[in-house]
Amino acid sequence: MARTRLPSLDALLAFEACARLGSFEAAAQELALTASAIAKRLAGLEERLAQELLTRGAKGLALTPAGHEYLPQVRQALALLQAMPLHRRASQQRERLRVTSTPTFARQLLVPALPGFTAAHPHVELELTLSVPLLAEGDAGADVEVRHGAVPDDIAPAQVLLRDRLTPLASPELLARFAPLHTPSDLLALPLLRTPLQPWATWLRAAGLTDTPEPDDGPRLVDLGLTLAAALVGQGVALARLSLARHELAEGRLVQPFALTVPAERHYGLVMHRPSPAAAAFSAWLHDHCRALQENSSAAA
Template sequence: MTLRPIRLPSLDALLAFDAVARAGSFEAAAAELALTASAVAKRVAGLEERLDQPLFVRQPPRGLSLTPAGHEYLPQVRQALALLQAMPLHQRAGPRRERLRVSSTPTFARQLIVPALPGFTAAHPHIELELTLSVPLLAEGDAGADVEIRHGAVPDDIAADQVLLHDRLTPLASPALLARHAPLQTPADLLALPLLRTPLQPWAPWLAAAGLADTPEPDDGPRLVDLGLVLAAALASQGVALARLSLARHELAEGALVQPFALTVPAERHYGLVMHRPSPAAEAFANWLRNHCQGLDGAENSSGAR
C-alpha cells in the first residue's frame, strides 16, 4: 500500500483561511491580520493549491462563501489553532520580571523587611524578590545574593555610607517577668533579674551608661547567637533582653515587651547594605530599604529615645 504524502500547510495560511471564513472577505480579514488584501488572498490560494481543493466560492460583489470542502475543513482548522493557542509557550508573555536575590540577617529580615515588603512589591511589581537568611557569626551571607544586609562594626565589616540604621539599645522585658520580681526603681535593681546574653550585643555599654561599669557580663543561661532568639526568650519571660528599639518596635507597641528605663545607648554594631551585583532592581531595593530605615530612625528619635 502506498501512503499518500502529508501535505502540511503553513500556519500563516491556516490563520488567513480562518480569518476570511469569519470576516467574509479578503479585505476584512486583511484588516484583522494587519496585512494587505492581496497578501491574504495569496495565502488562501496557496492553501487551496496545497490541498488541491477550493475552499471558497468567489462571488463578486457579494463576497466569499465556503465550499463544501471548506465547511468540512474549517472546524478541523479551528480545533488545531485552539490547541496551538492554548500552549503556554505560544501565549504572549507579560512584562519580563527582574529577579533580585537579597541575603539578610534573620532578625532584620523578619522584624524590618518582611512586614514592609507589600510596599516594595506594590511599587516594583516587575521585580521578583528572593529573600534568603545568613547565619550570624558562623558564616557570611548568601554567595549568590545581589544585595546583602550585613550586621557588623563600622568600618571593619561595613562602610559608614552603607549603614542603614543608627540603632539604640535598652533593656526590654515581658510584663510577666517583671511581675515576678520587686519593682525596678534604679538600673541596679535590674541585676536581680536574669539578663539574656548574646555575643552579638554585650551589656557593657548600657551598664556603663547606667553607672554600673564594674558589673561583669552575664554568664548564666543559654548563649543566644541571634538577636531574634534574644527577643523570643524575652517574650517567653526567660530574662531581660538588651534590645534594639527598631527590632522590637512591634512588641513594644503591643505591650508584649516593656522598657523599664528610659536610658538608651547607641549600638556599636550596625546593619549595613552591601551591593554585590549592581542593577536597576538592586538600586530600587536599596533606595526603598534606605527610605524605610530612615523612617524608622526618625520614629525612634521622635519617641524620646536618649
C-alpha cells in the same frame, strides 16, 4: 539547500555587551556571568566567524573593522527578537533579585514592609534568603546583602541602614515576679539574657554599673531574634534594639523599664554585590524605609 549554522544567542549578547561596555568585566556584570564566561563566548563566536571582532588591549576592548561592520547587524537582529510579542510578555520582563539578610532584621523589619516594595516595583521578582552573622555564613549567590557589622570594617558609612539604640526590655510577666525596678542596679536581680552579638557592657557602663561583668548564666543565644523571643516568654531581660522590638513595645508584650538608651556598636548595612536596576531600586527603597523607622523612633523618644 544547505542550512546556515548560526551562532548562539548567548554569544551574540556577549559580543554586543562587550562592544557597548568596553570590557569583559562590565559585560559579565550586566549579563550576570563571570568575565571568563563572557571571554569564552566571544572567542567561540570569533572562531565560528573566522573573524576577530574585538581587540583586547590595556585600555579595554575595541572593535575591529569586522566588528564595526558586524555590530549594527547584531543589534538589528536582537532588536527584532526583543520586539516579538511573545518575547515581551510580562513574565519575560521580570527582573530577579536575590537578597540575603540576617534573620531578625528580615523577620522584624524587612518582611512586614515588603508589600510596599512589591507594589512599587511589580517587575522585580525578589527572593529572600537568610545569613548567619556570627558564623559569617551568607548566600554567595545574593545580589544584595543586609549585613550586621562594625562601621567601617564590615560596612561603609554610606551603606548603614540604621543607627540603632539599645535598652533593656522585659515582659510584664517577668517584671511581676520581682521587686519593682527603681534604679538600674535593681536590674541585676533579674536574669539577663546574653548574646555575643550584643554585649551588655556599653549599657551597664552608661548606667554607672562599671564593675558588673557580662552575664554568664543561662543559654547563649547567637541570634538577636532568639534573644527577643526569650524575653517575650519571660526567660530574662534582653538588651534590645528599639527598632527590632517596636511592635512588641507598642502591643505591651515587652516593657522598657528605664529611659536610658545607648548607641549600638554594630549596625545594619546594605551591601550591593551585583549592581542592577532592581538592586538599585531595592537599595533606595530599603534606605528610605529604615530612615522613616529611625525618624519615628526619634520622635517617639
